[in-house]
Amino acid sequence: MMTTCANECAGEEGGIGLVFLEDMGHHCCSKQKVKRGLWSPEEDEKLVRHITTHGHGCWSSVPKLAGLQRCGKSCRLRWINYLRPDLKRGTFTEQEERTIVDVHRILGNRWAQIAKHLPGRTDNEVKNFWNSVIKKKLIAQGLDPNTHNLLSPHQTKTKNNNTNASKFNSRHQHTGSVFTMDTSSGNKEIIDPKTLAIQNSYINQTTLNESITTFEFQNPNLAWIDGAQSTQYSTMMEFSSCSSMESTSISNSSLPPSRFGILGENCMWGNAYEPCFDRADLPQQLEKVSTDGQEQIYRANNELNGCQQTDNAFDGCNFNDFEFMDSALVPPGICCHVNSMDHELAWDC
DNA sequence: AATAATATCAACCGCCGGGTC
DNA sequence: TGACCCGGCGGTTGATATTAT
Numbered sequence: 001m002m003t004t005c006a007n008e009c010a011g012e013e014g015g016i017g018l019v020f021l022e023d024m025g026h027h028c029c030s031k032q033k034v035k036r037g038l039w040s041p042e043e044d045e046k047l048v049r050h051i052t053t054h055g056h057g058c059w060s061s062v063p064k065l066a067g068l069q070r071c072g073k074s075c076r077l078r079w080i081n082y083l084r085p086d087l088k089r090g091t092f093t094e095q096e097e098r099t100i101v102d103v104h105r106i107l108g109n110r111w112a113q114i115a116k117h118l119p120g121r122t123d124n125e126v127k128n129f130w131n132s133v134i135k136k137k138l139i140a141q142g143l144d145p146n147t148h149n150l151l152s153p154h155q156t157k158t159k160n161n162n163t164n165a166s167k168f169n170s171r172h173q174h175t176g177s178v179f180t181m182d183t184s185s186g187n188k189e190i191i192d193p194k195t196l197a198i199q200n201s202y203i204n205q206t207t208l209n210e211s212i213t214t215f216e217f218q219n220p221n222l223a224w225i226d227g228a229q230s231t232q233y234s235t236m237m238e239f240s241s242c243s244s245m246e247s248t249s250i251s252n253s254s255l256p257p258s259r260f261g262i263l264g265e266n267c268m269w270g271n272a273y274e275p276c277f278d279r280a281d282l283p284q285q286l287e288k289v290s291t292d293g294q295e296q297i298y299r300a301n302n303e304l305n306g307c308q309q310t311d312n313a314f315d316g317c318n319f320n321d322f323e324f325m326d327s328a329l330v331p332p333g334i335c336c337h338v339n340s341m342d343h344e345l346a347w348d349c
Numbered sequence: 350a351a352t353a354a355t356a357t358c359a360a361c362c363g364c365c366g367g368g369t370c
Numbered sequence: 371t372g373a374c375c376c377g378g379c380g381g382t383t384g385a386t387a388t389t390a391t
Contacts, residue, residue: 038359038385060376076377077360112379123379128358356388362381369375 034063034071039078043068047075048083081122088120092129100126100134105148 035043050066056079057065060072068075092100096118103114111123111130118126130145138145 036361058376073362073377074360080378081359109380124359127380132357352391354388354390357386359383359385361383363379364381365377365379367376367378370373 033069034074035069036074039070039082043070044078044083047078051079051083081124086120087122092121092133096121097129097134100130101138101148104130104134108146 039047046066046068047062050062054065056062056076058072059076062068062072062075063070066075070078099117100114103117107113109127111127115121115123115126135145138148139151142151143149144151
């Protein structure tokens with residue numbers, strides 16, 4: 001028989017000098033006077049003593065059993081976010097910071113999921129750290145913290161005066177990249193990135209030569225890769241050919257190194273660099289590399305679209321600063337560049 | 350030293366999905 | 371089948387700490 005929280009909470013009385021909530025909020029404790037605000041050391045002690053002795057059981061019954069004038073939700077939150085013995089305190093390490101950025105790129109604001117990749121950290125802690133630190137760093141580097149894509153010059157100007165973004169745009173524009181056109185599908189269905197994140201997008205593999213293999217995300221709804229809402233082509237990435245999941249590096253490639261990692265059991269994340277030209281003009285602005293069945297492989301022309309060499313603008317900037325630009329999910333089991341975690345995300349340029 | 354502005358983070362609020370009746 | 375409860379989650383708030391003026 002289920003015991004209702006309201007019944008359990010009935011009869012509780014507020015103490016003197018505390019801030020109590022009456023007749024509002026806390027739907028589970030609507031008939032109870034509950035204290036709000038910061039927890040006192042005495043309350044913490046009561047809660048810890050109760051949970052270490054009896055376990056929390058039903059959270060709604062914890063306040064009464066522990067002698068607290070809080071609602072069950074508040075007790076649960078206090079325990080999970082602050083009193084739990086396995087919590088890691090202190091500032092986030094660089095490794096943790098990278099993990100947050102990497103996983104956030106895949107999952108978005110799913111803080112609880114992200115926190116699972118950081119032992120001892122809570123979703124609340126991760127969320128606060130993101131909002132107060134990481135978000136600002138990304139913006140300072142000209143990246144949209146929501147999509148992890150480049151901010152447009154306008155957005156960059158609006159959100160931040162830092163000029164790194166425009167510098168990076170310039171650099172990006174002469175990066176040769178390989179793409180593929182999906183000429184067989186007219187499917188423009190827009191897919192939720194979060195949904196895509198849990199799908200096993202099939203990848204088509206094309207070997208261009210002995211050392212370079214390209215992989216195509218065949219799902220035509222690859223909006224997620226470059227942040228566009230719907231595209232009919234998908235970004236290609238270059239990988240060194242190898243036969244296992246062992247770490248490898250790209251050789252003899254004009255591309256900056258791509259980064260990949262394994263996320264959970266069923267998916268893998270990675271990033272690549274995208275071209276700077278308008279998608280609508282894609283076929284005209286790419287040099288055809290090869291044709292393989294229905295797929296046409298293109299390489300971006302370095303001189304296209306008015307993109308000029310602007311290396312000087314990047315003196316002193318490490319390309320690693322921008323390695324986490326674009327990302328995509330690929331299913332596990334393919335071989336690719338997997339040394340992402342070896343790369344430092346250098347926040348300072 | 351005083352005040353204002355900004356950053357940090359603990360806690361709350363409201364919603365949602367799953368389970369039970 | 372619908373109402374209710376609970377745990378969990380993400381967004382937001384507000385108190386406090388820190389930094390700038």
